[in-house]
Amino acid sequence: MSDDLDTRAAEYVIGQQGAAEREAIRREMEHNADLRMAVARWEARLLPLAQTTSFVAPSPELLARIKAGLPPRAANDDVAALRDAVRRWRNIATLAGGIAAVLAVFVGVRSFSDARKPGETYVAAVNRGGDAPALIVRVDLASGRVFVRPVAAETPAGKSLELWYIGGQSRRRAEIDGARERPRHAGASVRRQYRQGEIRCDGRTRRRIADRRPDRPRGLCRRARSRVTATLGAMRLCYRPFAGKWASSTKVSCRFG
């Protein structure tokens, strides 16, 4: 293991990098086992220090709040399980054009809990023709939320990926862009465009929304999850050429509308 890699891992564990570098390391960890192990070792080495903290009970109602906000079980990132489902559906994916238009495949899944809002949840496995799904998109009809998770997409050289949502009258393009050379969009970003105003899930937007509701920085554009509060119509997920690199493992997130 190189010293450089281990230094990065250690500095990550003690939180010494900026937000962009932290995000980059997390992305890299998804496919770099050495880095992942180096980080895990540092976490384990320093764990006794974290355990010196005092125990403090959170509010009694917090557990209920957490459980109410949990994504349905389909959000489980157990990609292996989803891949099995995807394989069965892959053959109906359509490849169009040089870069490929890709079809969303819907697989019905069970909701997380009976106590949650009734409604159907669908998982769309977006495939570019390879073995593994490139993106997994989960649509919760009850809440109108769409969760996007890149899985194993590989972008052709010099191109990037876009996710198109076509619902009712609107057409929205979510650009998935992990180009490091564009620091403003470092990490994945999702943009809504097309004459409906533009919301960019970048640092600026996050601050603006956070400023508006400083007490509850929830529901802002964050990378953990994607929310599209819109009437769901047909959905088509496409790959299009675009300069930039693919963020291979970052969850893309944004809130529209």
Add this chain to the structure above:
Amino acid sequence: MLDKADIARLIASVARGEESAFDRLYDALSPQLFGVALRIVRDRAQAEDVLQEAFTRVWTRAATFDPASGDALAWLYAIVRHGAIDHIRRAPPARRVEERYDGWLENLADPRDEEGALMAAGSLRHCLGALDEVTRACIVEAYCAGLSGRELAERHARPENTIKSLLRRGLAALKTCLGDAP
């Protein structure tokens, strides 16, 4: 109290979607994990947001936890700690860099811990003790309180680059001292 094997089993059950396992993890560990978040963000409401996000992540990412490549408790602590650090990097709190952070090292090797943890804590304490005072303080304050390089520089009245070098040297020394065993 849950040991690490119990925690690993519960995480595996959470990965299968068992809510009862999720509840048990939360009940057993939320006070210490909340303490971790609170020590970094230093605001109850915000620390609860961090904890919520962390447990949501536990729910969605449980299947990615591999017991062979990491310690279950370290995995959970890391989720909370990094969530808290990300939180304060997004919205930096008004920090008093002159604030005293006492007692953390002394709390290492708490006699309540199980034997393995006790040994790990003892080693860490020994190895941190071998560092010079400023380096040790920087590592502890960065890790426990989430202080950035700039904050450490201000606190210890040294240039940021000097702090960076101190940390690098200190971490390398710590690794050597602790040996390869985690």
